[in-house]
Amino acid sequence: MTALVGLLVVVPMLAAAVGFVAGERQWVRDILTVGSLAGATAIAGILLAHVESEGTVVLRVGDWDPELGIVLVVDLMAALVLLVAMATILVVQLFAIGQRRTAWGADPQLSGPLLLVLTSGVVLAFLTGDLFTLFVAFELILVSSYVLLTHQGRRGQIRSGMTYVAMNLFASTLFLVGLAIVYASTGTVNLALLAERIPELDDPLRWGIGLWFLVVFGTKAAIFPLFSWLPDSYPTAPTTITAVFAGLLTKVGVYVLIRFHVLTGMDDLGPLILTLAGLTMVIGVAGALAQDDVKRILSFHIISQIGYMLMGLGLFTLAGIAGAIVFLVHHIPVKTVLFLVGGLIEEREGTSALDKIGGLAQRQPLLAVLFALPALSLAGIPPFSGFVAKLALVDAGIEKVVVPIVVIALANSVLTLVSMVKIWTGVFWGSGDDESATPIRILRPGHRLMVGATAVALIASLAIAASFGPLWDLGERAAADLLDSRAYIEAVVS
Amino acid sequence: MSVTLALVVGGLTSVGVYLITSRSLTRLLLGFALLGHAAVLALLAAGGEAGERPISGDAPVAELSDPLPQAFALTAIVISFGLTLFLLALARRQAQLTGDDLVEDDLEDRRIALETEAEGDDA
Numbered sequence: 024m025t026a027l028v029g030l031l032v033v034v035p036m037l038a039a040a041v042g043f044v045a046g047e048r049q050w051v052r053d054i055l056t057v058g059s060l061a062g063a064t065a066i067a068g069i070l071l072a073h074v075e076s077e078g079t080v081v082l083r084v085g086d087w088d089p090e091l092g093i094v095l096v097v098d099l100m101a102a103l104v105l106l107v108a109m110a111t112i113l114v115v116q117l118f119a120i121g122q123r124r125t126a127w128g129a130d131p132q133l134s135g136p137l138l139l140v141l142t143s144g145v146v147l148a149f150l151t152g153d154l155f156t157l158f159v160a161f162e163l164i165l166v167s168s169y170v171l172l173t174h175q176g177r178r179g180q181i182r183s184g185m186t187y188v189a190m191n192l193f194a195s196t197l198f199l200v201g202l203a204i205v206y207a208s209t210g211t212v213n214l215a216l217l218a219e220r221i222p223e224l225d226d227p228l229r230w231g232i233g234l235w236f237l238v239v240f241g242t243k244a245a246i247f248p249l250f251s252w253l254p255d256s257y258p259t260a261p262t263t264i265t266a267v268f269a270g271l272l273t274k275v276g277v278y279v280l281i282r283f284h285v286l287t288g289m290d291d292l293g294p295l296i297l298t299l300a301g302l303t304m305v306i307g308v309a310g311a312l313a314q315d316d317v318k319r320i321l322s323f324h325i326i327s328q329i330g331y332m333l334m335g336l337g338l339f340t341l342a343g344i345a346g347a348i349v350f351l352v353h354h355i356p357v358k359t360v361l362f363l364v365g366g367l368i369e370e371r372e373g374t375s376a377l378d379k380i381g382g383l384a385q386r387q388p389l390l391a392v393l394f395a396l397p398a399l400s401l402a403g404i405p406p407f408s409g410f411v412a413k414l415a416l417v418d419a420g421i422e423k424v425v426v427p428i429v430v431i432a433l434a435n436s437v438l439t440l441v442s443m444v445k446i447w448t449g450v451f452w453g454s455g456d457d458e459s460a461t462p463i464r465i466l467r468p469g470h471r472l473m474v475g476a477t478a479v480a481l482i483a484s485l486a487i488a489a490s491f492g493p494l495w496d497l498g499e500r501a502a503a504d505l506l507d508s509r510a511y512i513e514a515v516v517s
Numbered sequence: 518m519s520v521t522l523a524l525v526v527g528g529l530t531s532v533g534v535y536l537i538t539s540r541s542l543t544r545l546l547l548g549f550a551l552l553g554h555a556a557v558l559a560l561l562a563a564g565g566e567a568g569e570r571p572i573s574g575d576a577p578v579a580e581l582s583d584p585l586p587q588a589f590a591l592t593a594i595v596i597s598f599g600l601t602l603f604l605l606a607l608a609r610r611q612a613q614l615t616g617d618d619l620v621e622d623d624l625e626d627r628r629i630a631l632e633t634e635a636e637g638d639d640a
Contacts, residue, residue: 159592159596181610181611185542188607196553200556202589203556203562203563206564206589212589313633314629
């Protein structure tokens with residue numbers, strides 16, 4: 024099993040290297056990207072099944088002592104999120120292959136291999152057992168995302184790319200200094216050892232470390248007030264890139280936030296995190312209501328949804344953290360589908376501005392369905408996955424009697440629905456001016472692949488809703504493992 | 518020793534932060550270079566007092582400096598080197614597009630803010 028864990032990181036990286044030098048031979052790149060992503064998804068599936076029955080898998084790279092070397096740890100939470108993430112990237116890559124020949128697509132020579140580098144970074148961030156490797160994983164993700172965001176060199180991309188790069192670079196620098204603080208005070212950066220040593224530190228130092236990493240990971244996760252780079256930069260990138268970023272990047276931030284703060288027992292930060300969660304929800308949805316472009320509305324919704332996951336973390340209870348993990352699993356495919364549909368709209372209409380589109384429901388009924396289902400899920404309407412995930416979080420909030428955050432979470436759902444309705448009326452209803460007279464374009468094979476990929480991701484998110492019972496059990500077990508750090512420590516150290 | 522290091526880290530950080538608040542990309546770049554140095558020095562300081570060469574095996578273990586933060590620092594230097602190049606490329610592209618290297622306003626935000634202001638005036 025440990026060999027498979029290593030492969031997960033190495034294979035996308037090697038495939039990316041070959042992809043970069045493949046030059047004009049596009050088929051080589053297609054086989055490499057789809058093949059390695061499909062392989063990674065399969066391995067993630069095997070690992071989840073294995074971890075579920077046998078317990079945590081630990082790979083000590085180079086067989087070094089955990090205090091000195093790199094360890095990769097696949098526990099239940101990692102395996103669960105990993106599987107969803109890999110499947111999502113695979114779907115997006117299929118969409119990208121379909122989109123290749125159009126003006127809105129990313130440059131395939133670069134985007135395919137870079138997506139693989141990003142994948143490898145995401146895997147490393149999920150699995151790593153020490154903070155410094157986490158830093159390297161973040162840099163892998165960020166460097167490939169910088170290039171993916173700006174490689175077309177359009178004016179808007181360069182402008183928003185600047186903000187994105189500057190914000191994230193600053194957070195990375197803070198991360199390094201944070202590492203110095205942690206190392207100086209505990210003598211290790213290994214998460215398992217930190218889980219033992221940080222709770223024993225003096226209160227001021229412990230608070231300092233907790234707050235410091237809340238800022239570092241919070242910038243990556245785009246929580247209030249560190250989100251300003253996100254709604255600005257995401258809409259300017261090509262669709263497939265935005266879809267991956269929207270589905271995964273901020274979620275990596277949330278994931279490490281949950282992992283680090285729960286493992287090191289930062290319960291004291293709970294009220295602060297809950298406050299930030301409420302503000303993140305409100306500000307995100309308020310921003311979305313003010314926008315009138317599909318991609319920008321969706322970008323602001325990423326922020327407001329981050330608030331829900333943060334809420335689960337802030338509760339620091341079993342139900343809360345299980346809720347956050349399950350919400351993470353629900354959110355990745357839903358958000359990706361919405362952005363892919365946004366891309367299809369842009370492809371079809373040449374723009375994603377609400378006031379320039381209309382009447383798509385008549386001309387593209389399939390597209391309307393593809394948008395409506397995940398949109399309702401995002402707003403939390405039963406029977407979709409968003410409903411059950413939000414119900415779990417609200418339930419956890421009521422259990423701990425934190426009334427304000429529960430009220431905000433519920434009100435926020437309604438506002439989310441309002442802004443989804445805004446997209447719906449803007450894009451799918453109405454006459455579409457005189458354009459409805461133009462005949463529907465015949466679907467090109469590439470277009471069929473794009474719609475197919477979107478549909479597959481949608482079905483996956485419906486499947487999450489349908490199998491919520493078992494998923495909740497997994498989430499609860501994963502949360503229990505995190506809260507009781509002894510299991511993690513024992514698996515890594517002994 | 519470590520007071521000097523702390524002062525240098527503080528000085529580099531304050532100058533760096535001042536520079537990255539600038540709109541000019543060249544200044545931003547210099548700011549990040551200085552911040553990167555500050556972070557690397559902080560890592561070195563985290564390793565405790567300097568001692569004999571580690572790993573080579575010509576001094577007793579108790580007298581060695583801690584090699585782990587040095588490894589961290591090296592990795593961080595390599596990464597920040599690459600990122601500096603990327604920022605330079607961005608600044609050059611910006612200069613190609615607009616003739617200078619200043620970060621522009623977000624037009625979409627401006628437009629929505631203006632629309633809201635106009636609506637406010639009507640009411």
